[in-house]
Amino acid sequence: xxxxxxxxxxxxxxxxxxxxxxxxxxxxxxxxxxxxxxxxxxxxxxxxxxxxxxxxxxxxxxxxxxxxxxxxxxxxxxxxxxxxxxxxxxxxxxxxxxxxxxxxxxxxxxxxxxxxxxxxxxxxxxxxxxxxxxxxxxxxxxxxxxxxxxxxxxxxxxxxxxxxxxxxxxxxxxxxxxxxxxxxxxxxxxxxxxxxxxxxxxxxxxxxxxxxxxxxxxxxxxxxxxxxxxxxxxxxxxxxxxxxxxxxxxxxxxxxxxxxxxxxxxxxxxxxxxxxxxxxxxxxxxxxxxxxx
Amino acid sequence: xxxxxxxxxxxxxxxxxxxxxxxxxxxxxxxxxxxxxxxxxxxxxxxxxxxxxxxxxxxxxxxxxxxxxxxxxxxxxxxxxxxxxxxxxxxxxxxxxxxxxxxxxxxxxxxxxxxxxxxxxxxxxxxxxxxxxxxxxxxxxxxxxxxxxxxxxxxxxxxxxxxxxxxxxxxxxxxxxxxxxxxxxxxxxxxxxxxxxxxxxxxxxxxxxxxxxxxx
Numbered sequence: 001x002x003x004x005x006x007x008x009x010x011x012x013x014x015x016x017x018x019x020x021x022x023x024x025x026x027x028x029x030x031x032x033x034x035x036x037x038x039x040x041x042x043x044x045x046x047x048x049x050x051x052x053x054x055x056x057x058x059x060x061x062x063x064x065x066x067x068x069x070x071x072x073x074x075x076x077x078x079x080x081x082x083x084x085x086x087x088x089x090x091x092x093x094x095x096x097x098x099x100x101x102x103x104x105x106x107x108x109x110x111x112x113x114x115x116x117x118x119x120x121x122x123x124x125x126x127x128x129x130x131x132x133x134x135x136x137x138x139x140x141x142x143x144x145x146x147x148x149x150x151x152x153x154x155x156x157x158x159x160x161x162x163x164x165x166x167x168x169x170x171x172x173x174x175x176x177x178x179x180x181x182x183x184x185x186x187x188x189x190x191x192x193x194x195x196x197x198x199x200x201x202x203x204x205x206x207x208x209x210x211x212x213x214x215x216x217x218x219x220x221x222x223x224x225x226x227x228x229x230x231x232x233x234x235x236x237x238x239x240x241x242x243x244x245x246x247x248x249x250x251x252x253x254x255x256x257x258x259x260x261x262x263x264x265x266x267x268x269x270x271x272x273x274x275x276x277x278x279x280x281x282x283x284x285x286x287x288x289x290x291x292x293x
Numbered sequence: 294x295x296x297x298x299x300x301x302x303x304x305x306x307x308x309x310x311x312x313x314x315x316x317x318x319x320x321x322x323x324x325x326x327x328x329x330x331x332x333x334x335x336x337x338x339x340x341x342x343x344x345x346x347x348x349x350x351x352x353x354x355x356x357x358x359x360x361x362x363x364x365x366x367x368x369x370x371x372x373x374x375x376x377x378x379x380x381x382x383x384x385x386x387x388x389x390x391x392x393x394x395x396x397x398x399x400x401x402x403x404x405x406x407x408x409x410x411x412x413x414x415x416x417x418x419x420x421x422x423x424x425x426x427x428x429x430x431x432x433x434x435x436x437x438x439x440x441x442x443x444x445x446x447x448x449x450x451x452x453x454x455x456x457x458x459x460x461x462x463x464x465x466x467x468x469x470x471x472x473x474x475x476x477x478x479x480x481x482x483x484x485x486x487x488x489x490x491x492x493x494x495x496x497x498x499x500x501x502x503x504x505x506x507x508x509x
Contacts, residue, residue, distance in 0.1 A: 041376055042375075045375075061352050062390075062392045064422050067358045067359055070359045071362060083349075087348065094335050097335065167328050168332045
């Protein structure tokens with residue numbers, strides 16, 4: 001029997017969907033003979049006492065979740081998300097550099113530094129990437145600070161806003177689709193697959209439209225119904241980052257899959273596991289073993 | 294500039310690369326996450342090169358609780374630290390732990406009113422946790438600039454600590470914040486250094502190391 005720590009924060013515990021997912025994880029771990037302890041930020045030192053740590057909190061190298069991951073690493077405790085995955089996936093520049101290095105297909109992508117945020121620079125980006133262009137501030141999550149721009153003026157307005165938060169920003173070719181594939185990968189193997197159906201009011205899986213939050217619909221899809229190239233692309237993208245748990249977003253355009261991003265700490269509360277009843281068992285097993293069951 | 298006088302290469306924002314063996318030493322004022330320097334380091338790593346410091350080391354250095362846990366594990370004396378979301382014993386040194394936190398912006402609080410005001414600020418009114426380090430009434434804060442682990446005018450007790458900090462974190466240019474209680478020194482945080490803040494003898498060390506071997 002092992003002790004599984006689940007690092008959470010108030011925001012996570014305040015969401016009924018996320019709380020339900022955590023309870024299912026706890027029930028699964030207990031059914032496998034393990035004890036589960038929820039660890040809050042002020043208790044981060046308790047990380048040293050568990051046998052495996054599952055982080056369910058916003059991840060960023062400057063957030064307390066990174067402290068939890070590093071403490072686990074320092075104590076030799078298996079952790080999802082591990083510090084390297086947080087560092088790479090929480091920074092789209094780093095993430096895309098890893099995908100490029102791993103020869104994973106992504107939309108045409110440029111990294112822009114402060115000196116390139118000029119009218120001439122914007123015109124050059126439109127000339128090379130077409131219009132519209134997607135601009136991303138590297139630390140964006142939940143599609144925040146991801147904007148579609150169609151004119152030089154829009155480009156400059158958004159880019160100047162983003163460059164205040166990061167010395168490099170991302171400009172990317174726009175690819176249109178009515179849904180994204182979300183390929184869940186654990187330890188380099190397929191964990192689940194789902195379609196994230198993009199709301200008609202936006203081009204993102206989550207957005208604020210006229211002051212209202214709109215979310216994508218989630219449709220869990222059995223592995224045998226997912227195009228093979230999509231699964232292979234998802235696994236290749238995850239392996240370009242590491243061996244942890246990732247949710248890889250993929251758009252298929254003209255039959256070709258393109259990785260839009262690799263998420264550490266992927267959502268599990270949207271029904272992603274509907275076609276994958278062993279999803280939580282596999283996560284628990286990766287952290288604290290199969291247990292006596 | 295008069296004839297024969299060399300131009301100062303350490304202008305604000307400048308980044309200097311020195312290749313020594315397999316390593317590429319990256320000398321900069323600021324190694325913080327998502328800075329130009331950070332991205333130069335990440336790019337070198339993705340190309341398969343060995344930058345000093347690594348991007349992992351820069352994060353370990355500048356995220357205060359991680360820095361102290363890493364330093365403690367390496368045997369460097371550190372101030373005792375805890376994470377809180379509102380309460381703090383007094384007196385204490387406070388650091389934010391969030392996206393907007395800068396380890397240079399620490400606060401020493403000695404009374405409840407100041408503590409409450411600082412906590413409200415660094416937690417964004419309770420949104421984020423923070424790191425505190427309880428100190429004694431007599432504890433003083435000392436800032437020492439370390440250049441490849443070397444110092445120009447630090448107390449002698451701190452000199453080996455700065456060398457050890459460089460051995461662990463490999464940050465060529467870093468400010469080391471210590472808590473000094475009597476003749477005991479304990480690390481509080483590592484923070485960026487502005488070239489403009491370097492004293493003449495510190496600048497001379499940096500110039501010498503850059504010209505010689507970058508090993509510190």
